[in-house]
Structure formats: structure tokens, C-alpha cells
Amino acid sequence: MLKYKRVLLKLSGEALMGADKYGINTKVLNEYAEQIKEVAQLGVEVGIVIGGGNIFRGLSGVNKGFDRVKGDQMGMLATVINSIAIQSALNSIGQKAKVLTSINMAPVGEIYSKDKALELFAQGYVVIIGGGTGNPFFTTDTASSLRGVEIEAEVLLKGTRVDGVYTADPEKDPAAIKYDELSFDEAYNKNLKVMDLTSFAMCKENNLPIIVFDMNTAGNLKKLLLGEKIGTIVKNY
Numbered sequence: 001m002l003k004y005k006r007v008l009l010k011l012s013g014e015a016l017m018g019a020d021k022y023g024i025n026t027k028v029l030n031e032y033a034e035q036i037k038e039v040a041q042l043g044v045e046v047g048i049v050i051g052g053g054n055i056f057r058g059l060s061g062v063n064k065g066f067d068r069v070k071g072d073q074m075g076m077l078a079t080v081i082n083s084i085a086i087q088s089a090l091n092s093i094g095q096k097a098k099v100l101t102s103i104n105m106a107p108v109g110e111i112y113s114k115d116k117a118l119e120l121f122a123q124g125y126v127v128i129i130g131g132g133t134g135n136p137f138f139t140t141d142t143a144s145s146l147r148g149v150e151i152e153a154e155v156l157l158k159g160t161r162v163d164g165v166y167t168a169d170p171e172k173d174p175a176a177i178k179y180d181e182l183s184f185d186e187a188y189n190k191n192l193k194v195m196d197l198t199s200f201a202m203c204k205e206n207n208l209p210i211i212v213f214d215m216n217t218a219g220n221l222k223k224l225l226l227g228e229k230i231g232t233i234v235k236n237y
């Protein structure tokens with residue numbers, strides 16, 4: 001039996017690079033598409049927000065002399081490129097999927113609205129929301145909490161390349177210890193950098209639990225949706 005009927009899946013842009021140094025690794029892309037199709041076919045309504053770190057981040061632009069707002073706009077466009085890639089990979093394996101964008105850019109995708117997203121869910125589409133929040137100075141983590149709350153998702157699934165939330169960044173500190181669960185307050189107060197603070201705050205205020213899990217292990221997404229305990233859950237207690 002399904003544990004969650006409607007979810008917001010946040011995918012890491014950086015994880016989409018796989019072992020490459022830049023851009024989209026098609027093997028990873030296709031594996032993600034297979035996992036998403038598998039749960040969509042079970043009847044789960046899946047909204048997706050994907051990052052852009054495999055292509056461009058506003059802050060790295062600042063280091064190279066770009067104006068922050070322009071850099072962030074470039075970053076938001078990077079998330080649209082990733083969104084189109086996911087849509088295309090899903091379509092090629094027979095899964096209906098559409099991109100909605102937070103910035104007006106038809107014909108790439110229709111402009112995002114809650115109503116449009118729900119209409120597409122009812123028609124069996126996976127809905128990919130590109131362009132972040134549409135505003136600079138935010139991240140796709142915050143976009144995923146915002147869209148997750150808006151579409152009334154039951155959970156925000158953060159699929160990434162680490163298998164949960166740790167006491168410190170596990171990619172930098174081998175002594176870091178994994179949590180099975182923790183509260184938003186703990187995550188916020190300990191400044192655990194797996195999600196940004198704005199995103200944690202938005203989920204806390206709106207009571208949207210987050211599960212951080214390893215999206216690079218095939219089958220994990222399905223197991224989660226069927227109720228298996230994978231990754232780390234962050235929620236209100």
C-alpha cells in the first residue's frame with residue numbers, strides 16, 4: 001500500500017552529473033527517469049523540482065564577476081535545462097511528463113500555477129517545475145518547499161547523492177554520524193547544510209516533512225513510497 005499519494009521530489013542538479021565534472025550524465029538521468037516512472041505507474045502524483053548546480057550557480061557567478069541577480073537568473077535557467085532533460089527522459093520511456101516554469105517562457109513550458117499542476121496530476125502527468133521560485137537570492141531547495149506546500153504534497157523527498165542527514169557534511173567529514181530522524185528545530189539550530197535554512201523554515205511552518213535519501217540507489221524511491229524507512233526524516237514533533 002502507498003504511504004504517500006502526492007509528493008514533491010527535489011532532485012540534486014549536482015547528482016545529475018554522476019562521475020562527470022559538468023552537465024548531464026545520461027546514465028544517471030535515465031536511471032532517475034526509470035525510478036520516477038516506477039512510482040508514477042503505482043499512482044503516486046509526482047511533482048519535481050531540480051537543482052542547477054551541475055550547470056551554473058549564481059554565487060559561483062559572483063566569484064567570476066557577474067552581478068548576483070544576473071548570476072541567479074542564469075542559475076534558474078540551468079534548472080530549466082535540467083527540467084527539460086528529465087521530461088524528455090521520462091517521455092522516451094513512455095511516462096507522461098510536462099514542464100511548468102516559474103518564469104514565463106512558453107513554448108518551453110506553460111507558466112506554473114497550482115491549478116495547472118493539479119490538472120496535470122489528474123491526467124496522469126509527472127509535473128516538473130523549472131526555474132526555481134522565479135526570484136533571485138533563493139535556491140531550488142526553497143523552491144521545492146514552496147511548491148511542495150502549494151501543491152499540498154504530503155512529503156518533500158530530497159533525492160540526492162548522500163543517504164541522509166548527518167551531524168556534518170559526510171562528503172567532507174568521514175566521522176559524521178547519520179540521523180534516522182530529527183526535528184526541524186534541531187536541523188535549523190545545528191545549521192545542518194543539507195538543505196538551506198529558508199527551506200527548513202518553510203517546511204516547519206507548514207508542517208511538510210522532508211525525507212533526505214540516496215537517489216542513486218535504484219529502487220529507493222519506490223521503497224520510500226511503499227513505507228520503507230530509508231534516509232533521514234526531518235519533521236515537527
Ligand SMILES: Nc1ncnc2c1ncn2[C@@H]1O[C@H](COP(=O)(O)OP(=O)(O)OP(=O)(O)O)[C@@H](O)[C@H]1O
Nearest residue numbers: 012013014051052053160165166168169171193194
Ligand atoms: N549535514 C549534512 N548531511 C548530509 N549532507 C550534507 C550535510 N551538510 C552538507 N551536505 C551536503 O549536501 C549535499 C546534498 O545537497 P543537494 O542535493 O542540494 O546537493 P547540491 O550539490 O546542493 O545540488 P544542487 O545542484 O541541487 O544545488 C550532499 O552532497 C552533501 O555533501
Ligand SMILES: O=c1ccn([C@@H]2O[C@H](COP(=O)(O)O)[C@@H](O)[C@H]2O)c(=O)[nH]1
Nearest residue numbers: 051052058072075076132133138139140
Ligand atoms: O528560486 C531560485 C532557485 C535557484 N536560483 C538560482 O539557480 C541556481 C541553481 O539552483 P541550486 O538550488 O543551487 O541548484 C542557484 O544557485 C541560484 O543562483 C535562484 O536564483 N532562485
